[in-house]
Amino acid sequence: MTQWTLAARAAKMNPSVIREILKVTERPGIISFAGGLPSPKTFPVAEFEAACAAVLKDDPAGALQYAASEGYGPLREMVAHDLGRQAAAAGTPWKVDPAQVMITTGSQQGLDLVAKILIDAGSRVLVESPTYLGAVMAFMPMEPEVVSVENDANGVDIADLKAKAAGARFLYCLPNFQNPTGRTMSEAGRSALSAAAQATGLPIMEDNPYGDLWFDTPPPAPLTARNPDGGIYLGSFSKVLAPGLRMGFIVAPKAVFPKLLQAKQAADLHSPGFNQRLITQVMQGGFLDRHVPTIRALYKAQRDAMLQALSHNFPQGEADDSLTWNTPAGGMFLWARLPKGMNAVDLLPLAVDQGVAFVPGAPFYAAHGDPRTLRLSFVTPSVDEIHRGVAALAKALDVYRHS
Numbered sequence: 506m507t508q509w510t511l512a513a514r515a516a517k518m519n520p521s522v523i524r525e526i527l528k529v530t531e532r533p534g535i536i537s538f539a540g541g542l543p544s545p546k547t548f549p550v551a552e553f554e555a556a557c558a559a560v561l562k563d564d565p566a567g568a569l570q571y572a573a574s575e576g577y578g579p580l581r582e583m584v585a586h587d588l589g590r591q592a593a594a595a596g597t598p599w600k601v602d603p604a605q606v607m608i609t610t611g612s613q614q615g616l617d618l619v620a621k622i623l624i625d626a627g628s629r630v631l632v633e634s635p636t637y638l639g640a641v642m643a644f645m646p647m648e649p650e651v652v653s654v655e656n657d658a659n660g661v662d663i664a665d666l667k668a669k670a671a672g673a674r675f676l677y678c679l680p681n682f683q684n685p686t687g688r689t690m691s692e693a694g695r696s697a698l699s700a701a702a703q704a705t706g707l708p709i710m711e712d713n714p715y716g717d718l719w720f721d722t723p724p725p726a727p728l729t730a731r732n733p734d735g736g737i738y739l740g741s742f743s744k745v746l747a748p749g750l751r752m753g754f755i756v757a758p759k760a761v762f763p764k765l766l767q768a769k770q771a772a773d774l775h776s777p778g779f780n781q782r783l784i785t786q787v788m789q790g791g792f793l794d795r796h797v798p799t800i801r802a803l804y805k806a807q808r809d810a811m812l813q814a815l816s817h818n819f820p821q822g823e824a825d826d827s828l829t830w831n832t833p834a835g836g837m838f839l840w841a842r843l844p845k846g847m848n849a850v851d852l853l854p855l856a857v858d859q860g861v862a863f864v865p866g867a868p869f870y871a872a873h874g875d876p877r878t879l880r881l882s883f884v885t886p887s888v889d890e891i892h893r894g895v896a897a898l899a900k901a902l903d904v905y906r907h908s
């Protein structure tokens with residue numbers, strides 16, 4: 506009999522709590538506010554079709570051969586140029602050297618690579634409260650002590666950060682349209698956080714897959730632009746082109762870039778050269794400047810439909826007596842809180858019975874999850890489904906109340 510002995514590290518790899526929860530919701534006919542998937546309506550299929558043919562015609566050997574671990578040069582240049590352009594427009598010049606850009610297999614790989622080079626067993630890692638569960642899952646095999654930092658109206662609570670920063674390897678944060686809460690760090694919050702990080706010597710890992718999906722005004726400049734030597738920036742093409750390509754990038758300072766590159770080599774040699782050329786080809790001539798506004802318009806209309814449906818179905822009563830929610834300024838998610846005494850995990854089966862699904866918020870907290878919170882994605886259901894889904898949610902709450 507073969508004896509398989511798992512590494513102690515494997516015990517730290519657990520199935521995503523959310524995926525487990527979502528299994529209950531995978532019934533035909535359910536209106537799902539649960540998934541974190543971009544709307545397939547936004548995938549530029551015709552452009553990809555044309556780009557596939559062009560790439561295979563122009564540079565078949567380059568596209569199909571092994572390649573450099575850093576990534577495809579013209580794509581790294583495009584990324585560096587776009588980040589510089591956006592930061593300047595937001596009022597903070599950021600000169601991104603293409604040599605500091607590494608193309609990754611989704612930004613999820615960026616999280617994994619950074620974890621590998623920066624976390625030892627027992628290292629303290631700071632995260633927001635709540636935070637992106639996929640990041641915590643990437644960090645856990647390195648056996649960190651994950652510590653939540655409180656949030657205030659502007660972003661991270663600076664006093665709490667300072668109290669917890671000593672010896673921490675980094676703060677992981679999502680300043681724009683956060684997953685799961687949809688919230689955004691203000692300009693004041695960013696400058697205070699950047700100053701506090703510099704004062705305490707704390708590196709920042711800034712994850713920004715949603716930043717381009719603003720609805721009315723672009724968000725303030727990235728944290729990394731304010732202190733490029735003190736931050737690692739993770740970006741993604743998943744939400745502006747298509748997640749199936751698994752294309753993302755890291756901008757890392759000279760102090761860590763060579764190690765990240767070694768980690769990348771060991772992980773997968775390089776990200777698919779064909780996909781890197783495809784997106785370079787698609788993005789040539791400013792495609793994203795025309796395409797991304799169409800995604801923003803779609804998602805904004807969907808957010809508005811959800812806000813309208815929530816106001817219609819959940820009249821605001823006494824504090825703690827009603828469902829409450831925020832108004833995300835971009836991205837894909839809205840964060841809601843149930844009346845006092847209710848628990849989103851208990852509500853979920855009742856909601857599924859009524860034909861609607863969501864994700865309970867508690868698993869997104871590294872500690873002391875708020876059981877009343879839930880995440881609602883507004884991007885994949887149609888406007889009609891949003892209205893029907895929110896009405897179904899209201900019915901489920903009634904059933905819960907009277908149970």
Ligand code: PMP
Pocket residue numbers: 541610611612613614637639679684712714740741742743748751752753
């Ligand atoms: N970071 C955050 C905050 C996310 O929400 C996601 C996707 N759900 C990722 C990273 C990973 O994105 P990808 O690997 O597709 O770039």
